[in-house]
Amino acid sequence: MPKISRNEDCKCGSSKKYKLCCLRNDEKSKNISVFSEFSSIPDPRDNRGKQYKLIDLLVMVIYGILNGYDDFDNMADFLKQNQSYFKNLLLIKKTPSHDCLSDLFAVINPGKFMEVFVKWIASIVELKTGTIISIDGKAVKSARDKINDGNTPYILSAFMSEIGISIGQVAVEKKSNEIKAIPDLLNILDIRGCYVTIDAIGTQKQ
Numbered sequence: 001m002p003k004i005s006r007n008e009d010c011k012c013g014s015s016k017k018y019k020l021c022c023l024r025n026d027e028k029s030k031n032i033s034v035f036s037e038f039s040s041i042p043d044p045r046d047n048r049g050k051q052y053k054l055i056d057l058l059v060m061v062i063y064g065i066l067n068g069y070d071d072f073d074n075m076a077d078f079l080k081q082n083q084s085y086f087k088n089l090l091l092i093k094k095t096p097s098h099d100c101l102s103d104l105f106a107v108i109n110p111g112k113f114m115e116v117f118v119k120w121i122a123s124i125v126e127l128k129t130g131t132i133i134s135i136d137g138k139a140v141k142s143a144r145d146k147i148n149d150g151n152t153p154y155i156l157s158a159f160m161s162e163i164g165i166s167i168g169q170v171a172v173e174k175k176s177n178e179i180k181a182i183p184d185l186l187n188i189l190d191i192r193g194c195y196v197t198i199d200a201i202g203t204q205k206q
Helices: 023-031 034-038 055-064 070-081 083-090 098-107 109-126 178-187
Strands: 132-139 154-160 164-173 196-197
Touching: 023 164, 034 055, 034 109, 055 070, 055 083, 055 098, 055 164, 070 083, 070 098, 083 164, 109 164, 154 178, 164 178
Parallel strands: 132 196
Antiparallel strands: 132 154, 154 164
16 A cells, blocks of 8 residues: 555545544554454455454454454453453454354354464464474353354364464364364364374374
């Protein structure tokens, strides 16, 4: 994007000066590395009643995932506890509820989101030879939401043990189990030279 003077008319067509319109959002996108990566995810939501930009919600979900939260109830609590930080970071009035996050992931493609997430993680975290990746699944008992038709979802996560962050997650399909989800998770990660630990359920020949 060509450089714009603070006092020029904003290029978005609002008829406002740039400093009173899109300047802060442009500065925000420069300061947060995920903006360029995750802007490729299309927004399928209805324009009516939107309270948050898609990229702002995705940034908050990414923070939640990196901090080890697998369900929207706990993720929303985490965001609320750090509300002042996110209000300053993203220029929002308040952090979203678990329903808002659940509604979002009921309509976007979670596979596309995780594909971009893993690509972004790979660009900032180097998986060195000998790195330990821990694969673990759990029932998210507090997340009976619209995505799962009221059923308890199961999430399979890959944690980089050295720094304690999740580097990838996949949902275990209904009427299935971790055995089928393990290859799906491993296929989106670059595990060359790494040690992978897993529960006994993963000791399958395939």
